Amino acid sequence: MMPKIPEFPQDPDAHVFMISVAAQLAGMHAQTLRTYDRLGLVTPERSSGGGRRYSTRDVDLLREVQRLSQDDGVNLAGIKRIIELTNQVDALQHRVEELTADLDAARAESAQRVRSGELVHVPKSNAMVVWEPRVGRRRS
Numbered sequence: 001m002m003p004k005i006p007e008f009p010q011d012p013d014a015h016v017f018m019i020s021v022a023a024q025l026a027g028m029h030a031q032t033l034r035t036y037d038r039l040g041l042v043t044p045e046r047s048s049g050g051g052r053r054y055s056t057r058d059v060d061l062l063r064e065v066q067r068l069s070q071d072d073g074v075n076l077a078g079i080k081r082i083i084e085l086t087n088q089v090d091a092l093q094h095r096v097e098e099l100t101a102d103l104d105a106a107r108a109e110s111a112q113r114v115r116s117g118e119l120v121h122v123p124k125s126n127a128m129v130v131w132e133p134r135v136g137r138r139r140s
Contacts (some may be wrong), residue, residue, distance in 0.1 A: 007068035013052035015045040026062035033062065041065055041080055 022044070023030040035041045037052065042061050044052040054062075061083070068074040068082065113119040122129075 002105065012056040015055045015058070017054040017056075017059065019044075019052045019054070022052075022059050022062065025059045028062065028066060036062065036065060039076060039080065041083060078091065 003016050014045050017025065019030045019033055020066045023033050025031070032042075033042070033052070033054075037044060042054075042065065043060055044058055065079050065083075069076070074082070110119065
C-alpha cells in the first residue's frame with residue numbers, strides 16, 4: 001500500500017517535496033524520479049540550489065505513471081503521449097469554458113441592448129438592407 005500524501009492547506013501545485021520525500025510518497029526510488037524527469041514524464045520545479053521540488057499534483061502523476069506502467073503494461077513513450085494528450089484535453093476543456101463564459105456574457109449584453117432599444121431584432125430574411133448615416137454623408 002502506498003503512503004498517503006500528507007494534507008497541506010496550500011495549492012496542489014505548490015512544490016514542497018524534496019525528491020526523497022516525493023519518491024517515498026509515490027512508492028518508487030529517487031533514481032526513477034530522476035529518469036522520469038529526464039524523459040519529460042514528470043517535470044518538477046527546481047529550487048534556487050538546483051534541487052527538484054515536487055508538488056502534490058506531481059506525486060499523483062508519478063503514481064499514475066507507475067500504475068500505467070506496472071498494471072496496464074504501457075511503455076514510457078506511451079505514457080508520455082498519454083500525459084501530453086491528457087494535458088491537451090484539459091487545456092481545451094478550460095478554453096471551452098472560457099469561450100462559453102464569453103459567449104454567455106455577450107448574449108446577456110446583447111439581450112440588454114435589445115431591451116433598452118439600442119438594438120432592434122430583425123427576423124431572418126433574404127432582404128439586404130444598406131444603411132448610411134445621415135450626418136456627414138457625401139455624394140460622389
